[in-house]
Amino acid sequence: MADLSAKLAKLEQHIIAAAAADAGNILADAEKRAAAMINEEKERGETEQGSVLGAKISKYRSDERKRVSERRYAADRKVLMHRNSLVDGLFNDIRNDIEALTASEEYAGYLASCAEAADNREKIDSTVSIFCRKADLAEAEKIAKKYGAKAAADRNIVLGGLIFKYPEKGIYIDLTLDTSFENERGAFASRSEMQL
Numbered sequence: 329m330a331d332l333s334a335k336l337a338k339l340e341q342h343i344i345a346a347a348a349a350d351a352g353n354i355l356a357d358a359e360k361r362a363a364a365m366i367n368e369e370k371e372r373g374e375t376e377q378g379s380v381l382g383a384k385i386s387k388y389r390s391d392e393r394k395r396v397s398e399r400r401y402a403a404d405r406k407v408l409m410h411r412n413s414l415v416d417g418l419f420n421d422i423r424n425d426i427e428a429l430t431a432s433e434e435y436a437g438y439l440a441s442c443a444e445a446a447d448n449r450e451k452i453d454s455t456v457s458i459f460c461r462k463a464d465l466a467e468a469e470k471i472a473k474k475y476g477a478k479a480a481a482d483r484n485i486v487l488g489g490l491i492f493k494y495p496e497k498g499i500y501i502d503l504t505l506d507t508s509f510e511n512e513r514g515a516f517a518s519r520s521e522m523q524l
Contacts, residue, residue, distance in 0.1 A: 366392060430464075430505070442489060452492065454477060456492055457493045457495070459480055460491075487505035489504035490503050
């Protein structure tokens with residue numbers, strides 16, 4: 329999982345850098361064009377006189393600010409769409425890595441470590457139910473037998489991991505990969521919002 333976190337951090341930095349570079353290029357181009365147009369209008373303004381010229385410059389500046397604002401909005405939207413596309417790709421890669429983990433021989437050890445973590449938080453006994461995805465039921469039953477607990481499949485667990493329910497104590501420990509995946513995706517989105 330540390331490897332997954334490192335990949336996540338590295339890809340997050342890459343996404344932010346790429347989005348910032350795209351936004352910077354788009355905005356710099358818009359500002360250059362705006363400056364050139366304003367300079368051109370100023371040069372024309374030097375030959376004209378009176379309040380007519382001032383009104384034209386004022387209107388032009390207002391129109392140009394509007395155009396720059398529209399371009400900035402379009403650039404922000406383009407960057408956000410690009411960022412969302414990269415985030416979707418990143419989390420598809422992470423999902424594939426999780427699927428590779430659950431198909432590997434290391435996965436049984438991972439499930440055992442989930443049981444140890446839950447037992448360290450709250451002792452597992454015969455009143456506890458351990459829930460898993462259907463494909464992991466045999467391994468979950470081995471773990472449950474070790475602690476004298478019960479195991480059952482839960483159709484809401486798709487990626488893997490275990491849930492421990494202590495009905496007499498009102499305790500629920502969710503150590504599923506599904507919950508971790510969704511939490512990471514949510515945390516990534518909240519700490520990666522960009523201000524342009």
